[in-house]
Amino acid sequence: MASVNFGFGISKPRVIDIDRNNLRKSDEILLEMPELQTCIGCGSCTASCTAGNLTSFNFRKVHALVRRGEYAGAYEEMNKCMLCGKCRLLCPRGINTRGVVMLIKRKLGDF
Amino acid sequence: MRARKVVIIGGGVAGMQTALRLRALGEEPIIIEREAQLGGKVRNWYLLFPTFIPSADVVEPLMRAVKEQGIEVHLGCEVVQFDNHRVELADGERIDCDAVALCSGSTIFDARLKEEYGYGIYDNVYTSVDIERMMAEGRMPERSPRRVAILHCVGSRDEKVCQRHCSKVCCITGVKQAIELKKLYPKADVFNFYMDIRMFGPGYEELYHTAQRNYNVHFVRGRISEASPLMDGCIQIKAEDTLTGRPLRMSVDMLILLVGMRANDDNVRFAESAGLRLADSGFMRAADLFAGNVRSSREGIFYAGTITAPKSIGEVLNEGVVVADSIVDYLNKQEG
Numbered sequence: 001m002a003s004v005n006f007g008f009g010i011s012k013p014r015v016i017d018i019d020r021n022n023l024r025k026s027d028e029i030l031l032e033m034p035e036l037q038t039c040i041g042c043g044s045c046t047a048s049c050t051a052g053n054l055t056s057f058n059f060r061k062v063h064a065l066v067r068r069g070e071y072a073g074a075y076e077e078m079n080k081c082m083l084c085g086k087c088r089l090l091c092p093r094g095i096n097t098r099g100v101v102m103l104i105k106r107k108l109g110d111f
Numbered sequence: 112m113r114a115r116k117v118v119i120i121g122g123g124v125a126g127m128q129t130a131l132r133l134r135a136l137g138e139e140p141i142i143i144e145r146e147a148q149l150g151g152k153v154r155n156w157y158l159l160f161p162t163f164i165p166s167a168d169v170v171e172p173l174m175r176a177v178k179e180q181g182i183e184v185h186l187g188c189e190v191v192q193f194d195n196h197r198v199e200l201a202d203g204e205r206i207d208c209d210a211v212a213l214c215s216g217s218t219i220f221d222a223r224l225k226e227e228y229g230y231g232i233y234d235n236v237y238t239s240v241d242i243e244r245m246m247a248e249g250r251m252p253e254r255s256p257r258r259v260a261i262l263h264c265v266g267s268r269d270e271k272v273c274q275r276h277c278s279k280v281c282c283i284t285g286v287k288q289a290i291e292l293k294k295l296y297p298k299a300d301v302f303n304f305y306m307d308i309r310m311f312g313p314g315y316e317e318l319y320h321t322a323q324r325n326y327n328v329h330f331v332r333g334r335i336s337e338a339s340p341l342m343d344g345c346i347q348i349k350a351e352d353t354l355t356g357r358p359l360r361m362s363v364d365m366l367i368l369l370v371g372m373r374a375n376d377d378n379v380r381f382a383e384s385a386g387l388r389l390a391d392s393g394f395m396r397a398a399d400l401f402a403g404n405v406r407s408s409r410e411g412i413f414y415a416g417t418i419t420a421p422k423s424i425g426e427v428l429n430e431g432v433v434v435a436d437s438i439v440d441y442l443n444k445q446e447g
Contacts, residue, residue: 016352018258018361023300030327038323040308041332041354064355067329093320 021069025107029066036063036100038093045087045097051080059087059097066104075108114139115442118198118206120190121214123151124424125416127173128431129212134180136439141183141206143190143198149174151216153424157246160280160287161314169424190215192384195411209445210411210438213381213395214431217372217417220266220274228265228368233340235363238265238370239284246291255296256364260348261285262335263305267371267421276392278371279421282308283315285369286322293326302329302361304350312423331359338366372421385412395419405434411445413438 030037043060051057057080066074078101087097115138119126122144130140142149150173156166177184189201198206222230222238230236237245245251263285267278282305289301308330310316322328333350341347345362352359374393382389388408390396395418398406405413415434416427 015358015360016355018359034324034327037327037329038320061355064352065357068352068355068359070355070357 016065016068016070018068023069025071026067026069029103029107033096033100033103035093035095036067039063039095040093042092044090044092048086048090049081050084050086051082055080057081059101063100063104066108071108075105078105078108115209116141116207117210117212117438118143118193118208119212119214120193120198121151121216121416121418122146122149122184122186123214123216123416123427124153124169124173125216125418125427125431126151126212126214127177128428129214129415129434130182131173131176131180132432132435133438134182136435138435138439138442139183141185141208142177143185143188143200143206145187145189145215147187149177149184149186152219155240155244155247157243158287158291159424160283161312161318163287169428190381192380194385195409209442210413211385212413212415212434212438213407213418214414214416215375215377215381215418217394217421218375220272220278220370220373222265222368222370224272225265225269225368227337228262228335228366229338229340229346230368233338233346234344235346236338236366236368238368239281239288240370242288242367251295252365256299258300258302258361258363259292259296259365259367260335260346260361260363261289261301261303261367261369263303263308263369264334265368265370266373268306274371274373274392276394276421277309278373279309279311280423281369281371283310283312283318283423285367286310286315286319286328288367289328290318290322290326293322293328299364300329301326302331302363304331304333304335304348306332306334312425333359335366372417375418378418385409387412390419392420405430405437411441413441 045059046052062074062077081101085098117140119130119142122142130142133140150170153166154170191199266274285303292301310319331352333353335348335350338346338348346366347362350359386409388396397404397419413434415430
């Protein structure tokens with residue numbers, strides 16, 4: 001007898017599981033640019049971001065996810081950045097944010 | 112002019128500094144200490160933030176000076192009750208005096224009350240106080256942990272355990288211990304879980320930056336909700352990584368709870384016997400928080416140190432000086 005589809009499915013877990021995630025790329029990124037670790041999550045990068053005001057792009061969130069080993073979609077997200085550099089003018093920790101965009105794209109381009 | 116007697120309740124850094132300053136001003140301080148030794152809690156710490164000097168560098172010169180100055184010290188003595196002219200000890204002795212400085216400090220929060228973190232139930236869950244002692248005694252695990260989590264605000268900023276106040280120095284202690292762990296175990300990943308990072312002192316923000324930039328310490332904004340043991344002895348923790356808006360889970364080899372300072376249970380009794388006022392946090396309430404922050408609401412009774420609120424050692428040492436000045440000022444006015 002064919003199984004009846006009641007419309008239920010299994011949701012994919014949203015949890016970030018540090019034990020399962022492969023942190024190698026994340027470690028490489030932090031090794032190359034240790035200043036990224038100094039992000040205090042103030043969000044001035046995202047607030048000033050032209051791309052972020054028009055699309056769902058959120059630079060702060062994407063690099064935070066990458067640091068936790070959540071790479072899926074990060075490369076595509078970073079492609080929304082137009083490299084205008086306003087975020088770099090504002091970052092209170094002096095992070096080279098444009099450099100971070102390029103680094104993440106370089107490291108995850110083949111992912 | 113005769114030297115006036117000032118009883119100092121508590122022989123930690125606050126009490127010793129107050130006594131030394133009073134002696135320098137020509138008065139006669141008497142220290143009453145509950146423990147068998149002077150030095151208070153600071154004696155149990157390993158290295159002090161933000162400069163990593165040994166705690167002994169602060170405590171020992173004070174203890175030596177107290178001895179050299181021949182200051183009267185009663186060790187192993189508990190104060191039952193007091194007012195501004197008389198202090199009554201547990202052994203029945205009564206000391207008449209001209210003023211009292213209450214320097215009896217605060218109590219470390221008992222981490223077992225936060226049962227969800229498993230302190231005292233699972234192995235590999237420690238408090239920041241345990242870590243200080245283990246570091247000082249060279250008893251840290253020989254084998255490098257793979258991953259360590261440090262949880263901020265255990266027993267502070269938490270209404271569930273009736274501790275609404277911020278304990279102030281735990282954030283910087285967490286940063287300091289994270290760096291110490293990375294120095295000891297360079298290969299370990301250290302994660303600090305925080306609600307807010309409060310770097311209030313000189314050099315603290317710089318140390319936080321150093322921990323991130325030079326030691327690759329991870330900071331996750333989110334409070335751990337629970338810890339549970341795994342088969343292999345690791346601890347699994349759950350939190351929200353609030354900056355990504357996603358739940359986060361990981362197993363760690365060590366979970367360190369940054370326990371806060373809470374008010375002494377004695378404060379209630381002291382407040383009743385001497386007619387003093389308590390703050391909502393249970394700490395003593397100073398006359399006011401500006402020009403009168405070492406005075407109580409009663410004449411002749413003064414405060415110094417963490418009896419009024421959590422404070423750093425430097426702040427406590429400053430208060431010792433200020434309280435001695437205020438006491439002398441008060442005594443001079445009394446004599447007209």
